[in-house]
Amino acid sequence: MTEQLLLAKRLFLIGSGYAEKNDPVSAGVSISLFQDSIEIFIWSLLKTLDAEANDKTPFTAFFDLVKNAKGNKNNSPLPFKAKILELNKARVNFKHYGNLPDISEAKKFKAYTEEFLTISFYEFYSIEFSSLSLAELIPYPHIRAQIKSAEAMLESKEYEQAMAQLSIAKAMLFEKISDYLPKPDRRLSDGDNFLRKLSGAQSVRLFGPLTQYLEKSNEISIIALLGIQISDYFVLQKYLPAALKMAAGNWVLQYHNRLNPDEKITKNSINIITSAAIRAKEVIGE
Numbered sequence: 001m002t003e004q005l006l007l008a009k010r011l012f013l014i015g016s017g018y019a020e021k022n023d024p025v026s027a028g029v030s031i032s033l034f035q036d037s038i039e040i041f042i043w044s045l046l047k048t049l050d051a052e053a054n055d056k057t058p059f060t061a062f063f064d065l066v067k068n069a070k071g072n073k074n075n076s077p078l079p080f081k082a083k084i085l086e087l088n089k090a091r092v093n094f095k096h097y098g099n100l101p102d103i104s105e106a107k108k109f110k111a112y113t114e115e116f117l118t119i120s121f122y123e124f125y126s127i128e129f130s131s132l133s134l135a136e137l138i139p140y141p142h143i144r145a146q147i148k149s150a151e152a153m154l155e156s157k158e159y160e161q162a163m164a165q166l167s168i169a170k171a172m173l174f175e176k177i178s179d180y181l182p183k184p185d186r187r188l189s190d191g192d193n194f195l196r197k198l199s200g201a202q203s204v205r206l207f208g209p210l211t212q213y214l215e216k217s218n219e220i221s222i223i224a225l226l227g228i229q230i231s232d233y234f235v236l237q238k239y240l241p242a243a244l245k246m247a248a249g250n251w252v253l254q255y256h257n258r259l260n261p262d263e264k265i266t267k268n269s270i271n272i273i274t275s276a277a278i279r280a281k282e283v284i285g286e
Contacts, residue, residue, distance in 0.1 A: 002136075004044040005044060005121070005132060007040055008037045008038070008040045008041040008044070009037070009129065009132055010134055010137070010278070011036050011040065013134070013275070014275070015029070015113070016030070017271075019109075022103050023103065024101060024102070024103060025100065027102070028100055028101055030106045031094055031101060031109050032091050032094060034091075034109050034110065034112075035087055035091040038084060038087070038113060038116060039059060042066065042078070046065060046066065048071065048124070049072045049124075050070045051065045051069035051070070052065065052069075053065050059088050060088070063081045076124070079115070079120060080112060080115060080116050083112045083115075084116055087109045087113065117129050133148060137274075137278045138277045138278055140173075140280070142172055143172050146169035146172065147166065147273060147274055147277065149165040150165040150169065151270060153165060154263070154267060154270060159260075159262060159263065159265075160261065162261075162266050163261050164253055166240060166269055166270060166273055167241050167243040167253060168251050168253075170240060171243035171245065171251070173226070173273065173277050173280060174219075177226065177283065181221055181222070225283045226279055226283065227275070232268075235269065235272070236269060238258070238259050239265055241254055241255045241258055242254040
């Protein structure tokens with residue numbers, strides 16, 4: 001049950017990312033993901049309540065099935081029936097008929113979905129939707145612990161401290177993926193010293209820029225493998241400090257030209273790294 005609730009929240013958060021893109025296709029994708037999020041939640045609820053449903057039960061019947069289910073002793077209804085059926089209709093229009101929604105529809109249905117899930121999670125499972133951590137889906141204990149620490153800092157409005165914890169999680173994650181990619185030999189840049197001695201020209205810089213290019217290409221490969229959109233990565237670059245692991249195993253943070261995060265940026269950054277960490281298992285298979 002918990003995995004299905006986590007999946008419902010994950011789909012909602014992915015849909016929320018598409019809702020911010022302000023183009024009709026992204027709006028349609030976000031609407032589909034919002035509906036999928038709600039449908040997964042309701043299917044989980046139908047099983048919990050021992051409702052009379054099967055694979056052919058239409059989405060429009062879910063509301064009555066939940067209310068009349070054997071396990072629903074108080075006949076508690078799902079909230080916002082009209083709004084959620086409106087969302088389902090918009091999803092059908094996009095997915096089955098190719099009708100592109102207005103970009104404003106995405107933000108409207110995001111609000112509908114968040115309201116529905118927030119109330120339903122608490123009403124039927126006594127779970128705070130906002131506090132349900134997707135970090136539970138991360139298979140790497142050290143990375144999961146860093147992200148959970150960042151979430152705790154976010155909750156207490158310590159945004160810079162949250163970003164510090166998150167920067168270490170990001171470095172751990174990138175290090176894990178980079179182990180599977182070819183790395184430029186750091187001795188390559190020493191070639192410039194050899195050329196300077198050979199030519200006598202102190203301005204020679206050939207291997208240094210080549211090394212930087214190869215390192216940046218390696219970084220871009222990691223971003224692509226983890227499914228991080230380049231626009232999201234630019235956000236991380238602006239706000240996350242650089243995390244450097246010392247030989248003793250401790251971490252040192254560098255804040256050169258970093259912007260101060262607010263609640264929205266911190267929450268978004270946590271979602272980006274969490275999603276990437278969940279995807280990492282699919283990439284490296286461990």
